[in-house]
Amino acid sequence: MNSKDKVEYKTTIANEHWRNEEFQWARILSEGNPAKGMVLLYIQKACTAFHEFEPAFKAGAIKPGQVEFFRRRLAARVKHVLVTMQNNALDKINGAVELNRILESIESAETVDELAEITEKLHAVNHTLLDSLEGR
Numbered sequence: 001m002n003s004k005d006k007v008e009y010k011t012t013i014a015n016e017h018w019r020n021e022e023f024q025w026a027r028i029l030s031e032g033n034p035a036k037g038m039v040l041l042y043i044q045k046a047c048t049a050f051h052e053f054e055p056a057f058k059a060g061a062i063k064p065g066q067v068e069f070f071r072r073r074l075a076a077r078v079k080h081v082l083v084t085m086q087n088n089a090l091d092k093i094n095g096a097v098e099l100n101r102i103l104e105s106i107e108s109a110e111t112v113d114e115l116a117e118i119t120e121k122l123h124a125v126n127h128t129l130l131d132s133l134e135g136r
Contacts, residue, residue, distance in 0.1 A: 021130075028133055035088035036133045042084050046077035047126045054119040057112050067112050074115060075106045078122075095128035 009026040013019040025044070029037050053070060056062050062070070082099060085091040102122055109115045 024130055024134060028130065035084070035090060038084050039081060039088070039090055039133060040130060042077075042081040043126050043129055046074075046081055047122055049074055049077050050119040050122050054116045057116045062112050064112055067109065067115065070112060070115055071106060071109055074118075075103060078103045078106060090133070093129065093132035095125050095132055098125045098128065 009023070009030075011019055011022050013022055025040060028040050031037075053062070053074065078099065082091070082096075082103065085093070085096060090096075098121075102118060102125060105118055105121075106115065109118070
């Protein structure tokens with residue numbers, strides 16, 4: 001990223017998708033809007049939780065009987081994003097409705113498999129929210 005982007009930041013990420021995400025985070029954070037920065041932080045925490053949960057589930061490290069524990073934990077992450085958005089007048093941006101639907105899916109999931117299936121949906125909504133925060 002260079003000065004034309006208004007941010008001086010050097011990444012170590014080689015993967016183009018991840019590098020573009022990181023540059024977007026840097027642009028949003030450098031904007032100086034604390035509410036946007038916190039939404040970015042909280043949606044990333046939620047997305048990371050799912051991106052760790054899904055491979056652990058697929059590797060057999062999560063027992064089917066643990067659905068209530070993970071449903072509660074993962075829902076709490078998404079609720080935190082939504083409350084932060086609402087408290088800071090960001091609850092009408094693109095992706096907010098979809099994030100509420102994802103929360104409903106998490107809360108109604110009956111199996112750990114259903115929870116794991118939410119991962120890519122949340123990742124897509126993450127991109128929509130961050131694009132909205134950036135004004136795209």
